[in-house]
Amino acid sequence: GENVEQHPSTLSVQEGDSAVIKCTYSDSASNYFPWYKQELGKRPQLIIDIRSNVGEKKDQRIAVTLNKTAKHFSLHITETQPEDSAVYFCAARIQRNKLSFGAGTTVTVRA
Amino acid sequence: SAVISQKPSRDICQRGTSLTIQCQVDSQVTMMFWYRQQPGQSLTLIATANQGSEATYESGFVIDKFPISRPNLTFSTLTVSNMSPEDSSIYLCSVLEGGEQFFGPGTRLTVL
Numbered sequence: 001g002e003n004v005e006q007h008p009s010t011l012s013v014q015e016g017d018s019a020v021i022k023c024t025y026s027d028s029a030s031n032y033f034p035w036y037k038q039e040l041g042k043r044p045q046l047i048i049d050i051r052s053n054v055g056e057k058k059d060q061r062i063a064v065t066l067n068k069t070a071k072h073f074s075l076h077i078t079e080t081q082p083e084d085s086a087v088y089f090c091a092a093r094i095q096r097n098k099l100s101f102g103a104g105t106t107v108t109v110r111a
Numbered sequence: 112s113a114v115i116s117q118k119p120s121r122d123i124c125q126r127g128t129s130l131t132i133q134c135q136v137d138s139q140v141t142m143m144f145w146y147r148q149q150p151g152q153s154l155t156l157i158a159t160a161n162q163g164s165e166a167t168y169e170s171g172f173v174i175d176k177f178p179i180s181r182p183n184l185t186f187s188t189l190t191v192s193n194m195s196p197e198d199s200s201i202y203l204c205s206v207l208e209g210g211e212q213f214f215g216p217g218t219r220l221t222v223l
Contacts, residue, residue, distance in 0.1 A: 034212065043203065043214045044154065089153060096167075097142055097207055101153045 002027040002094040006102025013080050014110050021105045023090035024072040032093035033066060033073045038104075039086045047088075048075070080109045113138050113208050115215035123221045124194055131190045132218045134204030139184035142207040145177070148217070149200045157202075160187040194222045 003026040013019045025033075034049035050057045050064045050073065057064050061080075066073040077084055087106050091099040114137040124130050134143065143160040158166040158179055166179035181187040191198050199222045204215040 032210070036214075043216050046211055046213060049211065096159065097212075098144070098156055098159065099154075099212055101155075103153050 002030060002092050002100040004090060004092050004100050004102040006090050006105060008105060009103065010106045010108070012108045012110060015081060016079055019075075019077040019080055019084070019107055019109075021075045021088055021090065021107075022072060023074070023092075023102050024070075025092040025100075026071070027092070027094055028068075028071065030092040030094055033064070034091050034093075034099070035064060035075050036089045036091065037086045038089065044089060077107075080107075082109050082111055085109045112211070112213050113140060113206055115204060115206060115213060117204060117215040117218050119218060120216065121219040121221075123223060126195050126222055128194055129190055129192045130194065130220060131188050132202055132204075132220075134187045134189070134215055136185045136206055138208070140206040140208055141184070143181060143187050144205040144207075144212075145179060145187070145189045146203045146205055146214075147200045148203060154203070157189070160189075160204075191220065194220075196222045198222050 006023045031052040036044035037047045038044045048062050048064050050066050061078045063076040085108050087104045089104050090102040116135045118133045145157040146154045148154050156169050157172045158168040160166050160179050160181040162181045178190045201217045201219050203217045
């Protein structure tokens with residue numbers, strides 16, 4: 001099945017700096033890559049996604065890039081704010097609409 | 112996006128007992144899923160709940176332990192049977208809508 005690896009496991013950044021999280025996937029048939037943000041005690045929330053026919057997508061301070069050849073995709077958060085502190089999960093869609101998740105990255109934004 | 116609710120939000124149960132978790136969606140959805148999230152861990156798919164037929168389970172999960180019902184396109188239940196402390200986890204239902212997947216608020220289960 002699909003194997004999604006996510007790095008780093010923890011990330012501490014100064015407020016205003018950028019944060020980058022990287023994921024790799026194993027199944028070249030994967031065609032959809034969402035990112036979820038999970039605050040403590042809350043449900044995972046979809047924050048951005050990208051499909052395999054697109055190389056980059058941006059939504060305000062958040063952007064995602066996809067390199068199909070290398071089978072990796074990344075989340076970029078610019079001008080980080082304290083409310084960006086959370087656990088972020090990448091995922092890749094495999095067959096029958098199932099998502100395979102990365103292990104998660106705990107992001108801490110220092111004020 | 113669809114509004115997803117789960118009941119109960121949390122429970123504390125004794126080992127050997129069973130708990131049924133309900134998931135209600137405010138619109139009809141084709142695909143519903145059940146996930147488990149152990150403390151500090153990622154999300155693991157338990158099964159796909161199929162309307163009108165048996166659920167499709169992932170490797171490591173079996174129907175006898177996690178029976179699932181899906182009587183219609185807006186509702187599903189997950190039962191955690193014969194519980195042990197290792198079943199302590201958050202259980203989340205999830206729906207596919209418009210090609211995107213959304214999660215319910217989760218049920219926090221503690222087994223003593």
